[in-house]
Amino acid sequence: MLQEERVLRIKSLLDEYARMSTDQLAQALAVSRETVRRDILELEAQGLLRRVHGGVVATAARLEPPFLERQRLHSREKRAIAQAVLPLLTPGQTLFLDAGSTTGMLAEVLPSVPDLTVITNSVMIAMKLAAAAPPGRGACSVILLGGRPYADVQATYGAATVNEIARHHADVAVLSPVGLTAEQGATSYEHHEAAVAEAMVRQSKRLYVLADYSKVGVASRVTYAPAADIDVVFSNRKNGDEREWRLLRKAGAKLVLA
Secondary structure (H helix, E strand, C coil), X not given: CCHHHHHHHHHHHHHHCCEEEHHHHHHHHCCCHHHHHHHHHHHHHCCCEEEECCEEEECCCCCCCXXXXXXXXXXXXXXXXXXXXXXXXXXXXXXXXXXXXXXXXXXXXHHXXXXXXXXXXXXXXXXXXXXXXXXXXXXXXXXXXXXXXXXXXXXXXXXXXXXXXXXXCEXXXXXXXXXXXXXXXXXECCHHHHHHHHHHHHCEEEEEEECCCCCECCCCCEEEECHHHCCEEEECCCCCCHHHHHHHHHCCCEEEEC
């Protein structure tokens, strides 16, 4: 990969994540730490990031990449994480699913668990489940939350969505954050997305967080669930961030690796 391509890739990653470690960047670009450090110095000179201990942080708030691009990032890992959730689900449960890219992967395999009720603000997830499970015995029941539609992510948000969530009670909220750390918990980039996720957490008995390795150790702008409120984290170990895993476990989260 040429340096120009690497620099563009780093910019794209920092558009999505407020903070990344040097190891995470090296993994994402498939290059050495030394190569990443040279690219970081160039971007710091341009004022696009700031070096901190062990990595970099974005110097200004920027928009996330389009949702379709986020769906493509680490898609293999996200599919494996989605499969790892299934053994912890029980027929007859009620689930909240947010409009994350990894929860979208989960929707593709959920019909294998009978008699689930899924409440979601994602039009895409609702349509996937409705198409895969026509009405009948053992079929998944789907409730699409109302609210203000956002075309870029094909989901609903806003006060009406949050108010409607408050009418429901779920066994598990299954959410896909932008970042996850023991200190900041599960975080989102957009305030309206965090508000919906936070409401789902409040109305659920348990919280499952789906976070591939690129999200662990990364903090975005808005916390919607502290680490102490997370029951299970589904992820993988590619980032090798053992310290972050230890801290998450200490906070009370169980770790399931795909």
